[in-house]
Structure formats: structure tokens, C-alpha cells
Amino acid sequence: MTQSFAGFSQQGLDFLQQVRIENDKAWFEAHRALYEQTLLTPFRRLVEQLAPAMLAIDPQFETRPAIGKTLSRIHRDTRFSHDKSRYRSRMWLTFKRPSKDWKDAPVYFFELGPDMLCYGLGYYSANKPTMDLFRHTLQRQPQQFLAAATCCRPPFELVGESYKRPLVKGQAAEIAHWYQRKSFAVMASDHQVEKLFSADLAPMLTQAFHQLEPLYHWLMKVEAMKQIDPADL
Numbered sequence: 001m002t003q004s005f006a007g008f009s010q011q012g013l014d015f016l017q018q019v020r021i022e023n024d025k026a027w028f029e030a031h032r033a034l035y036e037q038t039l040l041t042p043f044r045r046l047v048e049q050l051a052p053a054m055l056a057i058d059p060q061f062e063t064r065p066a067i068g069k070t071l072s073r074i075h076r077d078t079r080f081s082h083d084k085s086r087y088r089s090r091m092w093l094t095f096k097r098p099s100k101d102w103k104d105a106p107v108y109f110f111e112l113g114p115d116m117l118c119y120g121l122g123y124y125s126a127n128k129p130t131m132d133l134f135r136h137t138l139q140r141q142p143q144q145f146l147a148a149a150t151c152c153r154p155p156f157e158l159v160g161e162s163y164k165r166p167l168v169k170g171q172a173a174e175i176a177h178w179y180q181r182k183s184f185a186v187m188a189s190d191h192q193v194e195k196l197f198s199a200d201l202a203p204m205l206t207q208a209f210h211q212l213e214p215l216y217h218w219l220m221k222v223e224a225m226k227q228i229d230p231a232d233l
Contacts (some may be wrong), residue, residue, distance in 0.1 A: 010197040012038030015099050020089035053206045054095045057213050061095045072216050087172040104130050106219040121212045122185025133225045135179055148209035148214040152186045160184030
């Protein structure tokens with residue numbers, strides 16, 4: 001029988017702090033059991049506990065509590081990076097539809113590090129065609145979007161790099177706040193790591209992810225538009 005999520009531990013956060021310092025294969029292998037016990041196991045239990053609520057938002061979400069499905073790898077791919085650190089000092093989970101282009105599609109996420117946690121919804125790295133479609137929806141239905149975006153109230157804030165020059169002159173500020181983004185996420189960040197140590201983290205995330213559901217469904221309208229001939233838009 002699957003055990004309920006009971007929270008993470010200071011020992012797990014200490015492991016992430018130490019792996020940032022050591023970043024050595026021999027050290028990691030000597031401490032692999034600690035990694036699996038204090039991080040991987042509670043992450044799997046958290047995914048299992050969140051899964052029913054997430055499937056209520058989107059029945060097509062990937063919810064298997066496995067690395068490469070909903071859970072991040074602690075090993076970094078350094079082939080194309082200037083940073084040759086072997087291991088990450090943060091871990092995260094995601095809920096998204098299975099896709100080869102997942103970086104360009106909406107994703108719910110929760111991430112923790114030695115001294116932080118964050119969670120929210122957005123794009124890992126939306127490309128220009130995706131953002132152009134998103135901007136198209138803002139131009140066509142600005143008031144409907146703003147109504148959906150009311151879900152992005154505190155503790156969430158909009159983050160992501162913006163174009164420096166206005167893309168549309170004289171645009172209303174509340175629309176330009178979104179329209180100018182090159183990519184974006186709506187995210188809550190916290191340094192009160194004590195929140196990680198309680199089973200209450202699961203219902204907190206459930207409530208937070210449910211709060212953002214109107215934005216998620218708006219972004220899925222953008223995904224559906226990718227299947228439409230541009231001439232029909």
C-alpha cells in the first residue's frame with residue numbers, strides 16, 4: 001500500500017546543499033541511499049497524493065511518479081553547457097501532458113532547493129510562434145483573458161523576460177503586462193523552508209494549482225490553436 005506524503009526533511013535539504021559543494025560522482029554514489037530516502041521517496045509520494053486533483057484539472061496529465069515523467073533528474077546534461085557541474089542542487093516535479101515539445105507547452109511545477117521552494121504554472125521556454133498565438137488571444141479577447149487571469153493573485157506573480165520596446169503602442173497596461181513577455185510563468189517563491197517539512201504541503205499545492213486552473217485552460221486554448229491553419233485565425 002502506498003504511504004501518504006509526510007513532508008520532506010532538513011536532512012534532504014542538507015543533502016542538496018552538500019551535493020552543490022561536492023558535485024562528485026564518488027561522493028554521490030556513497031550517499032545515494034540518503035538521496036533516495038530523503039528526496040526521491042517523498043517526491044514520489046507527493047506526486048501520488050497530488051495526482052487525483054491534477055487529473056481533475058486535465059485527465060491527460062502525466063502522473064506517473066517516475067524520473068523523466070513527473071520528477072526531475074538530479075544528474076545534469078553537461079554536453080551543451082558551460083557549467084560542467086555533474087549534479088543539480090534543486091529538484092522538482094511537473095504535471096504536463098506528454099509531449100516531445102514540453103518546454104513549449106503549459107506545465108505546473110513545484111521545486112525545492114536547500115533554502116527555497118517555488119511553485120506555479122507557465123512555460124519553461126515558450127518559443128516565438130507560441131507567444132505570438134498567445135498574444136493573438138489577448139488581442140481578440142482581452143476582457144475574457146483578464147477575467148481568467150484574476151486567478152493569478154498573491155502569492156503568485158508574473159515572471160519572465162519582457163521586450164524592452166512596446167510591441168503595441170498605447171496598449172492598456174494590464175494587457176501589456178502579459179503581451180510584452182518573451183515567455184512567462186506565474187510563480188510563488190518562498191524561503192520559509194519549514195513549509196516543506198509538513199504533510200500540509202500537499203493540500204497547499206493542491207489549492208494553489210487549482211487556483212491557477214483558469215489560466216491553464218486559457219493556455220491550452222493556445223495549444224489547440226497550434227493545430228489550426230494560420231489563415232483561419
